[in-house]
Each structure stands twice: as structure tokens, then as C-alpha cells.
Amino acid sequence: MSSEASVNLMAPPMFDGTNYQVWVVRMEAYLDANDQWEAVENTYEVPLLLDNPTIAQMKNHKESKQKKSKAKACLFVVVSSSIFTKIMTLKKEYEGNERVKGMQVLNLIREFEMQKMNESETIKDYSNRFLDIVNKVRLLGTDFSYSRIVQNILVTVPEKFEATISSIKNSKDVSSITLAELLNALQAQEQRRLMRQAGSVEGAFFAKSQNNIQQRNRNYSNNNTTFPSCPYCKKSNHP
Secondary structure, three states, rough: OOHHHHHHHOOOOOOOOHHHHHHHHHHHHHHHOOOOOOHHHHHOOOOOOOOOOOOHHHHHHHHHHHHHHHHHHHHHHOOOOOHHHHHHHHHHHHOOOOOHHHHHHHHHHHHHOOOOOOOOOOOOHHHHHHHHHHHOOOOOOOOOOOHHHHHHHHHHHHHHHHHHHHHHHHHHHHHHEEEEOOOOOOHHHHHHHHHHHHHHHHHHHHHHHHHHHHHHHHHHHHOOOOOOOOOOOOOOOOO
């Protein structure tokens, strides 16, 4: 099966009234893959054919009409019936005006700045929380640099990562640290800590096992009764 046929068999993303920005990105990608995005993005009317058109002109006219029709049909089937009745005001209702978007961005940035890492949380989970908020901000059309994420992580991770953070700051300019470098360094310390903890548990278990063996040996020695030698077989400890 060709790649074009595979794309055509894919179902378009459905819009149920939530996460409009995410749906817009996915829908644009779907229409573009099916060579229909131009018909949606550009508002134009397919011109009428002139008298005595050539075969090439008739072919182009037919393809242009089909692109418009297919794109429109696709947009109609990806929304629920309740949203379909509001299709003319869809963009205004679900994307909102610039003022509403601005308030959404402010709320997300406030949420971003309030993030704190829990003691039981891993670096991977914590960074994913940050990136989830950042991606929402970017989908609303606002730029959000990775250096800002780096700075927030540096000041919000628990004190147990202080040694790694100090090493990073001493080795290079903080403004030049990439997000990948920071996360790799923090995860490396996290792994070393887990390995030391595992080694401590194993050592404690081994010591406890040795103590139990020694205690059993002492108990056996204390309870072992020594009998005099037998005059017949000349063996000791004979009851």
C-alpha cells in the first residue's frame, strides 16, 4: 500500500468541543497530507471555464472544484452535530479573541512559575510537567524559550540536587546550559543515588543474614551436650 493510500485511509481528528488549539494543529496536518489544506487556507472561488477550454484547463478546473468540495466535506464530518450548527462562529467561540488568549497565557505562566518538585518525584516526571504547560502556552501563539525552563528547574528542584547544580554553574555560564544537558546531569545524580540506596539495602540484608547464621551457630554450640567416650566403640558424644 502506498504512503498516499495510507494517509487517505486515516480517519481525520474529531473535534468534540475541547482542546481546540490541539485539534487545529492535527487537522491542518491531516488536510495538508491529503492535499486539501490550500483549499481551506486560501479563500477563492473556482473560476468558470472559458469557451472552448483545453483538456488541461478542464482537468485543472475539475481538480480545483474537487479540492474545495473534499476539504469542505472533511470539515463537516469532523465536528459533532451540536457544534456543526455553530460552524460559522467556530473560530471565534473556541479560539477566543486576543484578550481571552492573553488571559489564558497569563494563567499558564502563573501555573508554570508555581511548580515545585516533590521529594518522591523523578526528574523525568517533573520536567514533563513543565513541558506540558509550556506546550499549551506555545499552542496559544506565545513564544516560550527553553532557557526559561532551565532557570526554573535550577531553582525549584530539591536540595538533594544542589551538588549537581553547583557543578553545572561552576563549569559553564548558566545562560548557555541547554535543557537536555541539565536533565541529563540531574538524572545521572538521581541514578547514582538510587544505586547507592540499593547497595545499602543489599549490604544491610547481607549483614543481617550473617548475624542470623552466627546466632544459630552459637545456639547450637550452647545446646550441644558432650558425652563421655564409650568404652566399647571409643567414640565421644555417644549418648
